[in-house]
Amino acid sequence: MAPKIFIDGEHGTTGLQIRTRMAGRRDVELLSIPEAERRNAALREDMLNSADIAILCLPDEASKEAVQMVSANNNVRVIDTSTAFRVNPGWAYGFAEMDGAQADKIKAARFVANPGCYPTGAIGLIRPLRAAGLLPDGYPVTVNAVSGYTGGGKQMIAQMENPDHPDAITAPHFLYGLPLTHKHVPEMTVHGLLDRAPIFSPSVGKFAQGMIVQVPLHLDDLAEGTTMESIHAALVAHYAGQNIVTVVPLAESKALPRVNAVELEGKDTMKLFVFGTPGGSHVNLVALLDNLGKGASGAAVQNMDLMLAS
Ligand SMILES: NC(=O)C1=CN([C@@H]2O[C@H](COP(=O)(O)OP(=O)(O)OC[C@H]3O[C@@H](n4cnc5c(N)ncnc54)[C@H](OP(=O)(O)O)[C@@H]3O)[C@@H](O)[C@H]2O)C=CC1
Ligand SMILES: CC(=O)N[C@@H](CCC(=O)OP(=O)(O)O)C(=O)O
Known part of the structure; x- marks a missing residue:
C-alpha cells in the first residue's frame, strides 16, 4: 500500500x-x-x-x-x-x-x-568552512540576502501583487529585519557551527521566486594560509558525491559579469560561488537558490x- x-x-x-x-x-x-x-x-x-x-x-x-x-x-x-x-x-x-x-x-x-530558505544558503556556505577549520572561532560573520517575495507567504504575495491592497508594497527592492533579530539567526548559528551569531540583513525584491545569500569574508582573518582557492576546494570536497548542491568552478565564476537572483526559479538545486581576485584579500561567498525550491x-x-x- x-x-x-x-x-x-x-x-x-x-x-x-x-x-x-x-x-x-x-x-x-x-x-x-x-x-x-x-x-x-x-x-x-x-x-x-x-x-x-x-x-x-x-x-x-x-x-x-x-x-x-x-x-x-x-x-x-x-x-x-x-x-x-x-x-x-x-x-x-x-x-x-x-x-x-x-x-x-x-x-x-x-x-x-x-x-x-536563507539558512539553507548561509549554512551551505559557512558550515563546510567551519568543519574544515578555515573559519576560526570568533570570526564576525555577516550574511546579506535578497529573496523573492513569495518568501513572505500569501500575505506578502498580496501586498506585492495587488496595488489596491491596504498595505501594498511598491518598492522594487526593500530591506527588512532592521532590528537584526530575524528568526533565522539561531538556525544559522547552530547549524552553521558558529560560536558567534552572524549579523543577518535580509531584503526582498520584486520577483516571485529566487534568492541570493552572500557571506563576504576577509582572508587575513581566516586560518593562516587560507585563499580563495582553498575555500573553493573545501566547498568542492564537502559537496562531492551528490547533485543537489553544486560548487561553480572558479574559472566559470570569474567570467560572470553578474548573478541573476531568479536563475534557479522552479528548481530544487542550489549553486555556490566563490568570488574575488586571486591573491586578493577578500572573498564573497554566494549561494543561489529558489526560496520555494531548495529553500x-x-x-x-x-x-x-x-x-x-x-
Ligand atoms: N514561503 C516560503 O518561501 C517559505 C515558507 N516557509 C514556512 O512555511 C510555513 C508556511 O508558509 P507559507 O506557505 O509561506 O505561508 P502561507 O501564508 O502562504 O500559507 C499558510 C497556510 O496555512 C494556513 N493556516 C494558517 N494558520 C492555520 C491554522 N491555525 N490552522 C490551519 N491552517 C492554518 C493558511 O490558511 P489561511 O489562508 O486561512 O491563512 C495558509 O493556507 C511557514 O511556517 C513559513 O515560515 C519556510 C521556508 C520558505
Ligand atoms: C521574504 C520573507 O518574508 N521571508 C521570510 C522567511 C521565509 C522562510 O524561510 O520561511 P520560514 O519562515 O519558515 O523560516 C521571513 O523573512 O520571515
Missing part, C-alpha cells in the same frame, strides 16, 4: 508547491482537505493521524499545535516547514547535504525540521523521499 501523505496547510504558498511537485506520483497517496475546511481542527487532526508522513506548512504556532495532535501516535512521522523546531535537538535538521551523516539522520527520524518545498519533498527510503 502506498504511504499516505498529508500536507497540513496545502492551500498556502509552500503547501501548494509541495502538492505541485507530488502531482502524478503513484508511489504515495495524498490525503487532502477542501480549502474551505483548511482551519477545521477536528478534520485536520483526523487527517494528521491517518498519515504516514504529515508535512506541516503552517505558521509556527499552528505547527506546534499540529505536532501536539500527533505526539501520541508513533505511526505518524512529521516534516515541519516552519521555524518552530529547527534548533530543537529532538528533531533532525532537514538539510541532507550539510554533512555526510545528515541524510541518514533524516531517513531514520520521526521528526524532521525543514530548513529556512522550502523542494527540500520538503527531498526529505519526504529520504524518509520513505528508510
Whole structure:
C-alpha cells in the first residue's frame, strides 16, 4: 500500500508547491482537505493521524499545535516547514547535504525540521568552512540576502501583487529585519557551527521566486594560509558525491559579469560561488537558490523521499 501523505496547510504558498511537485506520483497517496475546511481542527487532526508522513506548512504556532495532535501516535512521522523546531535537538535538521551523516539522520527520524530558505544558503556556505577549520572561532560573520517575495507567504504575495491592497508594497527592492533579530539567526548559528551569531540583513525584491545569500569574508582573518582557492576546494570536497548542491568552478565564476537572483526559479538545486581576485584579500561567498525550491518545498519533498527510503 502506498504511504499516505498529508500536507497540513496545502492551500498556502509552500503547501501548494509541495502538492505541485507530488502531482502524478503513484508511489504515495495524498490525503487532502477542501480549502474551505483548511482551519477545521477536528478534520485536520483526523487527517494528521491517518498519515504516514504529515508535512506541516503552517505558521509556527499552528505547527506546534499540529505536532501536539500527533505526539501520541508513533505511526505518524512529521516534516515541519516552519521555524518552530529547527534548533530543537529532538528533531533532525532537514538539510541532507550539510554533512555526510545528515541524510541518514533524516531517513531514520520521526521528526524532521525543514530548513529556512536563507539558512539553507548561509549554512551551505559557512558550515563546510567551519568543519574544515578555515573559519576560526570568533570570526564576525555577516550574511546579506535578497529573496523573492513569495518568501513572505500569501500575505506578502498580496501586498506585492495587488496595488489596491491596504498595505501594498511598491518598492522594487526593500530591506527588512532592521532590528537584526530575524528568526533565522539561531538556525544559522547552530547549524552553521558558529560560536558567534552572524549579523543577518535580509531584503526582498520584486520577483516571485529566487534568492541570493552572500557571506563576504576577509582572508587575513581566516586560518593562516587560507585563499580563495582553498575555500573553493573545501566547498568542492564537502559537496562531492551528490547533485543537489553544486560548487561553480572558479574559472566559470570569474567570467560572470553578474548573478541573476531568479536563475534557479522552479528548481530544487542550489549553486555556490566563490568570488574575488586571486591573491586578493577578500572573498564573497554566494549561494543561489529558489526560496520555494531548495529553500522550502523542494527540500520538503527531498526529505519526504529520504524518509520513505528508510
Ligand atoms: N514561503 C516560503 O518561501 C517559505 C515558507 N516557509 C514556512 O512555511 C510555513 C508556511 O508558509 P507559507 O506557505 O509561506 O505561508 P502561507 O501564508 O502562504 O500559507 C499558510 C497556510 O496555512 C494556513 N493556516 C494558517 N494558520 C492555520 C491554522 N491555525 N490552522 C490551519 N491552517 C492554518 C493558511 O490558511 P489561511 O489562508 O486561512 O491563512 C495558509 O493556507 C511557514 O511556517 C513559513 O515560515 C519556510 C521556508 C520558505
Ligand atoms: C521574504 C520573507 O518574508 N521571508 C521570510 C522567511 C521565509 C522562510 O524561510 O520561511 P520560514 O519562515 O519558515 O523560516 C521571513 O523573512 O520571515
